[in-house]
Amino acid sequence: MRARYITDAAMVRLPSIVLSLQSPLRPDPILRLQELYFSSFETQVFATLFLIALLPLGAEVASHVRTRVRRRYGRQLAEASSVLVLAAVVVADVYAFSVVWHVTYMLRYTLDVMLIDRWLAARQLVSAAVAVTAYLAIRFVNRSIDKLAQTDAITKHQSEVAYHVTDICIVGFAGTILLSLWGIDLTNIFIGAGAITAVVALTARETLAAMLAGFILLFSRPFYVGDWIAIDETTGIVTDVTIFTTKIQTFGDRHVLVPNDQVTSSPLINYSRNDQLRVDVEVGVGYDTDLEHARAVVADAVADLEEIKNAPNPQVVATRFDDSAITLECRVWIGDPTMRRKLDAQTAVIEAIVDAFDREGIEIPYPQRVHAARDDPGFRVRSATPEETELGTATD
Structure with a gap:
C-alpha cells in the first residue's frame, strides 16, 4: 500500500496531459492485475527478478531464430530477425517492469516526448526506413559485385570502382529523399555543390583527370592485372589498377605508379593481349x-x-x-x-x-676500317735529325 501511495502521489504531480495519455498503456486487465498481484513490495521484487532472469532466455531464443533463418534465407535476414526478436524481448520486459512497479505512465510520457506528434513520428519512421533500405541496398550490391569478381566477370579494379560508384549513387539518392522529406530546399544545396565542384575542378585538375581516366580504363579495359605492358619508357607487369593510378612492377624489380591520365594519353603496348x-x-x-x-x-x-x-x-x-x-x-x-x-x-x-x-665457316665480322691512299702524290715525311730536332725544324 505504501508503494501504491507513492505511485499515486507521483501521478498527481505529473502534468494533466500525461495522465490523459496514460490509459492506452494501462487498460483495465492490467489495472486489475496490478491490484491483485503487484500491490506489495515483496511481489514486485520477485517479479522484477523473474523479468531479469527472462533476458538470457530471450537472447537464446534470438540466437535460435537467427540460426534457423540463416539456414533457410541467408545471413542478412537472419541478422535482421535476431535484432527484431531481441528488440521485442527488451520492449516486453520494459513494459512488464513498468506494470509491476505501477509506472506505465512514464512510458507514455517518454513516447510523448520522443514522438511529439503523428506527422513527426511518421517522418521519423520513414527516415529510418530509408536509411535501413539504403544500408541493405549497399550490402546487397557489394555482395553481388563480389560474386561477379569471383567468377572473373569483372576485374579487381572494376569491382573497386563499382563499389564507389554504386555506394555514392545509393547514398545520394537516399540523402535526396531525406532532405525532401524534412522540407530542406535542395536548390541552395545544388548551387553550393556546383560552386564547390568548380573550385575543386580548378584546384585539382590533375587529380580529376586521373580519376576520369580511371573510369575510362574501367570501361575500355585495354589491359588486366598481370598483363605485360609498356607505357612510354615504363615496361613491366601490371600489379594493380586504382581509380587514380596504375601500378607497374618493372623487370628491374621497381614499382612504378603511373597516373591514369598518362596511361590514356600515351601510346600503350600490351604484349599479353595476343597469344x-x-x-x-x-x-x-x-x-x-x-x-x-x-x-x-x-x-x-x-x-x-x-x-x-x-x-x-x-x-x-x-x-x-x-x-x-x-x-x-x-x-x-x-x-x-x-x-x-x-x-x-x-x-x-x-x-x-x-x-x-x-x-x-661463316664469319661474323668485327667493326673495321680500311685506309687507302688517294691518287695525288701528296708529300713525303721523313724523321728529323737530332740537330733538326733541337732547332725544331725538319726538311722534306
Missing part, C-alpha cells in the same frame, strides 16, 4: 658472304628450338648495310608472351646461330 610475340635477333655477315646460304643456315639453326613456336615459321631477312657487315634479322615467335620466355628465346637463337656459323 604470341615476335622476337627479332640481328646478326652481321661479311660483304663477301653468300647471303642466300647464310640465311638458310640461320633458318635451319633455329627451326628446331624448343623455346620458339613452329608456326609461324622462322624468317630470316637482310635488313641493311652496316659499316662492316650486312645485317640479317632472324624473326621467331613465342607463345604466351612473358619477359622470361622472350629472353630465353633470344638466348637460344643467338647460341644456335653462333654454333651454326662456326660449323659453316
